[in-house]
Amino acid sequence: MKNSSRKRCTVSNLLVLARFLKMIDSLNKLMLVCTISLLPISTHLRAEQQFTDVVESVTKSTVAIALDAPFKHASPRVLGTGFIVDDGSYAITNYHVVSETLDPKYVENYVVLSGEGTVVKKVKAEIIKIDIKHDLALLKLDSILTPITLSSKNMLRPGTDIAFTGFPIGAILGIYPATHRGYVSAITPDAIPAMNSQQLNLKMMQRLDSVSLIYQLDAIAYPGNSGSPMYDPKSGEVIGVINKVLVKDTKESALSSPTGISYAIPVKYVHTLISDVKR
Template sequence: MKNCIPYFPIALLAFLLIPNGGYASEFNLPEILGRIKPGIVAIGTYMPSRNPRGVFLGTGFAVGDGKKVITNAHVTAKKLDDGHLERYAVFYREDQKEQMQIAELRATDEDHDLALLSIEGRSLPALEIGDSQRVREGEQYAFTGYPIGMVLGLYPVTHRSIIAAISPNAIPAIASNQLNVNMLKRLQTPFDVFQLDATAYPGNSGSPLYDIKSGKVVGIINKVFVQGSKENAISNPSGITYAIPSEHIKTLLNQNAAQ
């Protein structure tokens, strides 16, 4: 029997398509993409003395006033090299040119794998946060991000998916040796997440899951189910991806409204 690793954070970048209700919705997706793509960014770090100076870690998206960016907490877990002036940064493409803005980590919600950053430069087009409590199993959505990081460049990728299940964040382990501290904590304080029938890759962490009819964000991609080793996330993907409902994003934003 293959050894199964229940969860694997997918930090780096991606872009994926998902319809939300019939052919009419699919025809509306190109219009929605044109509106929200400018607010979807690659999250990474910038170091002036490094080659390359910019390194991608995941995906994020602008919210609120356009100067706030949401991503996963595990994307920003890297300890920065202050001695070499390493900083968090957001990367995006505008007018066919690659752009970068320095970012600051403002707050994290480790329990729901969320992080809030702020950017120092001009504001980005913000995505609207929708009502994740109205999401139902069987509905179709899309997510957009930067899979496999710098390999594919600053070209967001979109995938379509249905909500395959709404299930607890902590799924019981098959064997006791698969239990760890984080899993035990999730079992004690579970919350529901969206299970998608879509393939996400390293780099998709932080990608917005959105309604393809309105563009409103209902969740954020944060992990995939991996069969065997972590390398299988690319070579043999399971096709099972998880997203944190957007209600937790709203809570984080409300708690840090003054920042």
């Protein structure tokens, strides 16, 4: 009897142990599934946190390009966007942003505005090199500001994610940089399309003889974004300069009816402009 009881007890204990081990195994599997299911969320949160850090860093190097004419305007008139490069004493923007001839009758200067809101630093800027073909201008600053890193890569492939930071509506409410995201939709010639031959002028025909490849973007940019740094959302390295916006009617209607198609000049032309000055 005693041996029989011991056997029954042993079998019972083994069954309890087996159930316990099975329960532990089920819990381990459940925890593994929960962990795996949470991984994409965790990865996404880290990526978003990284992007906000990149935007914060890029914003420090992004400036508003303005015309300072005290006799004409109470405050500097914002013309577009630019960004600080090299050792911090230079800025890049589009040539058309600073193509306005300064009036010798008045005290007029191009300046860059660095900061946010109404508390900004005004730094005098002088145009020292231009690249009309690629619509770029290099400005020499009177003070040192925080530079941004330029990418060493050549042309990026269509489908590459991009971001750009600038001043799409100028300084209506103060200097408040805005950031937009998108991707490279195509590598395209920089020739401006025309509906028929009657719309072609001499300048456009000359451009057709020597076209450059630029980025076409699936991203909404506005006239004030001209000169904005286009950068890698992961590293913050500049890969291009926002250039021209394709709008449905006129520049004035861009804010109300943007097409969503924008263009950017590859950063290799920025490298060339800086190298020419440094020689």
